[in-house]
Amino acid sequence: MVDPLSEIVSLLNPQVAFSKVVLGSGAWRVKRENTGKPFYCVVIDGECGLTLDNDQQRHLTAGDFVLIPEAFDFTFSSTDPVASDDIHSLPEIISAGKLRVGAQDQTANVQLLVGHCRFDSLDAKILVALLPKLVHIRNATRITSLVNMLIEESIAHLPGYVQVMGHLLQVLLIEAFRTTIDTPTMPGLLAGLADKRIAEAIRTMHQDISKTKTVAQLAKVAALSRSSFFYRFKQTVGVTPMEYQIAWRMTVAKDLLKKQFYSIAQIAELVGYKSASAFSLAFTNYTGTSPSKFKSMQ
Incomplete structure (x- = not known):
């Protein structure tokens, strides 16, 4: 049987760009603008807030997965209130692939895996327009396993890892989209x-x-x-x-x-x-x- 969703994800030709672990403590806010790239996040531990395009803030907890097929303006923040809307935290590098935001003298109370990928399609704009602007899945056990496999492949760099990562990312996207297919929030x-x-x-x-x-x-x-x-x-x-x-x-x-x-x-x-x-x-x-x-x- 023809599967339009699989065909579209295949033609999008997703490729991994990077992924990092982010630790947060205290009050913090990180804003990203004008990347236009697909963005994903897994909440490994703790909780935080996500605001997309000035919409109402979403509360994310451990096990949640978020995918933004075309990320232009979004903000991650702590559950602790930040002093002012104008204050934004600058992530500090702890080690390779690991960043920290918020109070350096406090124990981290949230751990995120965040990443960008890219669509190597000549018609990515048209295809992305058919997809939801935000996918939010709670208790995303299967997706978290796929993300962990992506990280392992990116670190190991075994022969054929580029192909493996590309296929894993396709499976990740299909899993994310089909998980939300019964509860679409917008035309597409x-x-x-x-x-x-x-x-x-x-x-x-x-x-x-x-x-x-x-x-x-x-x-x-x-x-x-x-x-x-x-x-x-x-x-x-x-x-x-x-x-x-x-x-x-x-x-x-x-x-x-x-x-x-x-x-x-x-x-x-x-x-x-x-x-x-x-x-x-x-x-x-x-x-x-x-x-x-x-x-x-x-």
Whole structure:
């Protein structure tokens, strides 16, 4: 069976950038801005607060896992109140891969494993837009085990560790997303997959992109009227069915062009266009660059 979530995570091509252990004591606050990179955190021990994009603070406790697919503005802080909103702590290096924040003369009362990864996808922006802006899982035992395996691989540097880490990170992301798939908080892919009727339409679009699916055909798959399906899909996923179908086709096309294995005519057929010229026009309109120029830049 076609699995859209696995396909999207695979195309995102996640790669580990770094991970560090952070110890906190007393009152502290650490703010990060404008990284735009995926960020994850496991609370190993203790508790702390997380605020994303000036939203209401979330209380994190031991065993919690947090993933922010595109982190631009977030703050971690102690449960002890910080004197002023303008005060931010500067992490100090204790040893390789270990930092400390807060009062140096107090025993650490929280331990975090934090890390950044990166998405080596040419269409990361489009794919990330389909994902929730924050995943928060409590008692994330399975995910914590995966993170520990990532750390072990990054330290050991055994032969093949790059491939192993990439696969572990894919599994980590899929595990995080599917754990929250039944409780989506905003429109996007997870919300679409949580809706059985919309999920069938999404799988149909992913199943064979060489064939165009009309709204009427997708509505039939979803067992809904055309108008009901169109409205429900847009409300649930955040884009119209045709916008989703085109975005997915162009994402796959970019990936195929990057791999340099196929001619433009072959790619046109694979992603559902009757001719290379029709594909070139659609690709240029969508990306602003012709397929041949895009391919030569890879």
